[in-house]
Amino acid sequence: MAVTQIFFLSLVGSYGLVHLRYLSAVVESPYLQYLILFPSLLVLQFAGYAFYHWMIYPHFVSPLRGLPEPKAPSWFNGHGAEVVKAPTGEPQQKWAREIPNDGLMLYKGILNRERLMPTSAKVMAEILNSKSYTFIKPRHFQFALARLLGHGILMAEGDEHKRQRKILTPAFHPRHLRSLFPLFFSKSKEMVDLISQEIRNADVEDPIIDFNAWGSRCTLDIIGKAGAGIDFNAMVDPSNEMLQTYRKVFSPTPNQQIMGIMNIILPLFVMRNIPLQAVRDIDAAREVIMTICLDMIATKRQQIAEKREMNPDILSIMMEEGSFTDDEMKNQLMTFMAAGHETTAAAVSWAIYELARNPEVAEKLRTAIRAAAPSMDSESITMETIEGVRYLRNFCNEILRFHAPVPVTFREAAKDETLNGQFVPKSTTIIIVTDVMNKSEELWGDDAKVFNPDRWDKPGGTGGAASNYANMTFLMGTRSCIGQKFSQEEYKAIIFCLAGRFAFEEKEKDMEIHTRGGITQRPTHDGGLPMKTRIVPGW
Numbered sequence: 001m002a003v004t005q006i007f008f009l010s011l012v013g014s015y016g017l018v019h020l021r022y023l024s025a026v027v028e029s030p031y032l033q034y035l036i037l038f039p040s041l042l043v044l045q046f047a048g049y050a051f052y053h054w055m056i057y058p059h060f061v062s063p064l065r066g067l068p069e070p071k072a073p074s075w076f077n078g079h080g081a082e083v084v085k086a087p088t089g090e091p092q093q094k095w096a097r098e099i100p101n102d103g104l105m106l107y108k109g110i111l112n113r114e115r116l117m118p119t120s121a122k123v124m125a126e127i128l129n130s131k132s133y134t135f136i137k138p139r140h141f142q143f144a145l146a147r148l149l150g151h152g153i154l155m156a157e158g159d160e161h162k163r164q165r166k167i168l169t170p171a172f173h174p175r176h177l178r179s180l181f182p183l184f185f186s187k188s189k190e191m192v193d194l195i196s197q198e199i200r201n202a203d204v205e206d207p208i209i210d211f212n213a214w215g216s217r218c219t220l221d222i223i224g225k226a227g228a229g230i231d232f233n234a235m236v237d238p239s240n241e242m243l244q245t246y247r248k249v250f251s252p253t254p255n256q257q258i259m260g261i262m263n264i265i266l267p268l269f270v271m272r273n274i275p276l277q278a279v280r281d282i283d284a285a286r287e288v289i290m291t292i293c294l295d296m297i298a299t300k301r302q303q304i305a306e307k308r309e310m311n312p313d314i315l316s317i318m319m320e321e322g323s324f325t326d327d328e329m330k331n332q333l334m335t336f337m338a339a340g341h342e343t344t345a346a347a348v349s350w351a352i353y354e355l356a357r358n359p360e361v362a363e364k365l366r367t368a369i370r371a372a373a374p375s376m377d378s379e380s381i382t383m384e385t386i387e388g389v390r391y392l393r394n395f396c397n398e399i400l401r402f403h404a405p406v407p408v409t410f411r412e413a414a415k416d417e418t419l420n421g422q423f424v425p426k427s428t429t430i431i432i433v434t435d436v437m438n439k440s441e442e443l444w445g446d447d448a449k450v451f452n453p454d455r456w457d458k459p460g461g462t463g464g465a466a467s468n469y470a471n472m473t474f475l476m477g478t479r480s481c482i483g484q485k486f487s488q489e490e491y492k493a494i495i496f497c498l499a500g501r502f503a504f505e506e507k508e509k510d511m512e513i514h515t516r517g518g519i520t521q522r523p524t525h526d527g528g529l530p531m532k533t534r535i536v537p538g539w
């Protein structure tokens, strides 16, 4: 909007100045005068606009001034430098703990961009439930996220989101999830058998296995089958095109991080056309993912025409329902393929990381799993077997609380609104920092910052948290993760097989890990998660 106004004002301004013969003493031709005046007015206005939003508005005009706010170290860049350098969400957690607030805080991010941050369950519920269609996905999601994940349910808003959610919900009904258990288990077992083979073939004791790679390969194979009945076979063939494409765009590189920052600052049309390799990579990845998703739709149509017997998957459910166009189905598939594998893969990495660092937890988990099933190959393992391992449930819940795969998400006020009685102007950016809630002592008790699976034995099923909105791993409310139950069942099956069969040790003791990065966050060392891995005999 501002861009259109600036163009319009520059046009009107240059027309006026030419008619007032403002430059005629210097340049005679009116055409040349336009050629000088129009771009000059454009540049001047853009510079004024940028300066106002950078230095004037946040310091002197914003109605959000006065909210509890950490003292910014820079007059020009707020907390931008700190937020970019620190592990995602860490400074915000500290501020929420140390600065008294009533559920809402403010800080200035890169170039003094205002960030409004909810810190209480009550305000979270207002944003995610009662006002969820006012606090919408922000503009900067339209660039990388929407291009890679498609314009499906994740990006839809208002009535369109309600319509899509209604159509897709049956695919996540408990009955349907139960029918997916054999897929979850057989793929988890396949991964563990392939890793066991790799260990047996290795000429060193306890060879190093990269669990970041294995987690992605396994979860991609699962979502391919569960989403569209297609087996990517990425576990058998790591050169699979879909796997490699995701790996390229989702492994954070310094270039991608710079692009992420630019994306927050620059308008969408500039981002789309900026001649950067990282932008070209996204375009190329989008083409590959789109083509594969369109192929999936064509294959499914053929299977239906041939009346082949198939397990119901998300794509068949969409086709049967009949109201999505092919383009919409392609977009939904793009959403499910990415949202449905990178997240669970990150959770797998965190589980292996904690098992390696806490041998007593690993031992307790292995004992509980082995007590439930005599061997991973046992024919009698069912969903109930896995559900019955209480410590497995506790461990998985605690990993998802303590190491949430999605560390932050954003919203933007679509119109002037209020939150907790505070006026929030249109276009304000809201940052939801998962750990601000998931590790809040106020909500979880004094041990909120301790990794403790046993907390999930407390009555109520919330791990002792005071409110459902204390756990933001899958968000809550109207836009919460539609795949939550799917991923929890899938995750338990994967950890059941991995933790039941192997013992893990860090490649180097107290290995340094990096967690900063993209949409999901996982522990990374040397570009993967290298773990010395040993088969514990007897299972």
Ligand code: HEM
Binding pocket: 153, 154, 155, 165, 223, 335, 336, 339, 340, 341, 343, 344, 347, 404, 405, 406, 409, 410, 472, 473, 474, 475, 478, 479, 480, 481, 482, 483, 484, 486, 487
């Ligand atoms: C541990 C695994 C997972 C985590 C931590 C996770 C987390 C999340 C979060 C935080 C959101 C909200 C994002 C936002 O609105 O800003 C979300 C939305 C979503 N997730 Fe998941 N997710 C996981 C697994 C899955 C799986 C397995 C699927 C699909 C099979 C899935 C599909 C979706 C979809 C479609 C949405 C958009 C829902 C909507 O807007 O109505 N997710 N997820």
